[in-house]
Amino acid sequence: MSNPLLQQSELPYGLPDFRAISDQDFLPAFREALDEHQREIRKITASPSPATFENTFVAWERSGQLLRWVSAVFFTVLPADRTAARSEIAAVIEPTLAGHWDALYLNEELYRRMNGVDIDQLDGEERSLADHVLRQFRLHGAELTKTNRVTLADINTQLARIGAAYSQAMIAGNTAQALLVEQEDSLAGLSQQEKDAAAEAAQQAGHSSGWLLELSMFTSQPLLARLEDRETRRRLYEAAWNRGTAGEHETLSFARQQAGLRARKAELLGFKNFAEYALEDRTAPTVEAVWSLIERALEPAMRNARTERDILQQRAGFELEHWDVPFYSEQHADECFSVSTERLRRHFELDRVLKHGVFEAAHRLYGITFQERSDLHGYLPDARVWEVFDHDGTAIGLFLGDFYTRPTKSGGAWMNSIRVGSTEFSEQPIVVNNLNIARPHAGDPTLLTLDEVTTLFHEFGHALHGLFGRARFASLSATQVPRDFVEFPSQVNEMWIQHPELLSGYALDVDTGAPLSQDILNALDDAALWGEGLRTSEYLAAVIVDLAWHSIGPDEVIPDPEAFEKKALASRGIDDSLVAPRYRSSYFKHIFAGGGGYAAGYYSYLWAEVLDADAVGWFNTNGGLCRDNGDHFRNELLSRGSVRDPLESYRQFRGRDAEVEPLLSRRGLLD
Secondary structure: OOOHHHOOOOOHHHOOOOOOOOHHHHHHHHHHHHHHHHHHHHHHHOOOOOOOHHHHHHHHHHOOHHHHHHHHHHHHHHHHOOOHHHHHHHHHHHHHHHHHHHHHHOOHHHHHHHHOOOHHHOOHHHHHHHHHHHHHHHHOOOOOOHHHHHHHHHHHHHHHHHHHHHHHHHHHHHHHOOEEEOOHHHHOOOOHHHHHHHHHHHHHOOOOOOEEEOOOOOOOOHHHHOOOOHHHHHHHHHHHHHOOOOOOOOOHHHHHHHHHHHHHHHHHOOOOOHHHHHHHHOOOOOHHHHHHHHHHHHHHHHHHHHHHHHHHHHHHOOOOOOOOHHHHHHHHHHHHHOOOHHHHHOOOEHHHHHHHHHHHHHHHHHOOEEEEOOOOOOOOOOOEEEEEEOOOOOEEEEEEEEEEOOOOOOOOOEEEEEEOOEOOOOEOOEEEEEEEEOOOOOOOOOEOOHHHHHHHHHHHHHHHHHHOOOEOOHHHOOOOOOHHHHHHHHHHHHHHOOOHHHHHHHOEOOOOOOEOOHHHHHHHHHOOOOOHHHHHHHHHHHHHHHHHHOOOOOOOOOOOHHHHHHHHHHHOOOOOOOOOOOOOHHHOHHHHOOOOOOOOOOOHHHHHHHHHHHHHHHHHHOOOOOHHHHHHHHHHHHOOOOOOOHHHHHHHHHOOOOOOHHHHHHOOOOO
């Protein structure tokens, strides 16, 4: 029987025929794709013709399309539905892929041929591609000695293997540490939707009774804000805090190994540490510049956090622990600002928020429309498919939304591309958003917290970035931008959440249809800065943990990762009795799971928010939610990818470089 992954999909836009693909197809497809890519590279290096841009750089860009396709399908399905079988495939294929790409980037003949092209004669997107490719080769060790190339390839293979092991242990630990509650009165404060979801989770996990409180990837669990029983709060928090630190699903040993290997890799490539190496391909100019921004934000953030904690301490009347803070913060917001999570949740039904909020904002800004395609199928029944059309009716691509949590799904939320828009390949984008919303009881509406609404808008900002990519070369298109720039468009999209014209259409009471009252809207404005000191400090603490791990030298030994983490935070002025990092090393998936794409890059959210806050000011000054503004943002920035320097794209959009003051003002960090 033929392998559907090795055949061109006949579905619209080349959507994978997920119904025809089985797990048994992946490894054979990967093997064939790897072989084909090697044949394509040999054809480039064996060419008797002089090296030119077309027969070398474009040929490189065109090579490996089958491998990229198989990889895109597998790594779309893997985090969304990580079964034991797929984990085993990942354990085999991730080190294999690392070795394959190492062999290509360390191919002396290929690199020599690329250097034989006079790139000074190129301009526009062609020059951008040549610069990008050569930089990637250098950062992957193309200029190393033969001995060091072998060493680097071995390090990369180990990193891939360890990253896969960290992912597997982290997800298994997250599932194993979920808290089983036997008495319903221990769940006081939770909504019926949350209790129904917990009861269903307990049944799916094989428990005959009870309620299973599954863990989010954060240290501070969202349910802590509503659980009235202090003992349940403690148990839930400690389950989250301790996961990965010991036992069967321990992850800290993998984190320590990765950090050490990355330090060795950076040294081989001529860098002081991995953080310096990582920033070679970012918009931040230096590690020092990143620390400067962190330090500018940290002192006022911690000051505000202390003030907020004192207010909550006075309210509670006893010594607060970390598991108490979200609960009393919610009480304070409800009493002082009339902003209750449960009151708000009744106004945020998933489909209405999606269609009349997220999609409507995109329509007003960019003129695009969405048609759900029930005839097209995602990798699971939960993954819904929409076709996206431009203002003139031209088809743009496909958007897949997979919104509900499941035991086999990675925590958090993310966007990825199955296809990247590219005129070179005449391909249109297929993008996917994943969230982790609790599934309601059958027949009940899916109600969202305000945080989940924010996540929905945020991830769709990434989707828009992917949908609008129109570069010639896929490696420069859409979200193929530096890691510390990619969060910027998604953060900008959050600004429309509380736009009055949108709220009146999507924020309607699920039973009565009544809109949010003006009192609640005013309260949301008043409450905007409440808790920002603690939230900013928790985020900055995670940034510090990330940079600490990636600032170690190649010979530095970390015998106790937990002690290392604690010392790193204290050295930068983080009081751990006041603030816990958003992620600990034992479940910091951004930097240690899989390929660790945010390694030495978790600062990117703050760095991109400088651009975001500055851009929001431009939108507000120039008329807000309207087509002229959307078209300008789309044309100068969203559609550009890395065809030109992203910061130049920002200048073309904004008319100047970004200023940091709007960010500090937004977070209440200005004196």
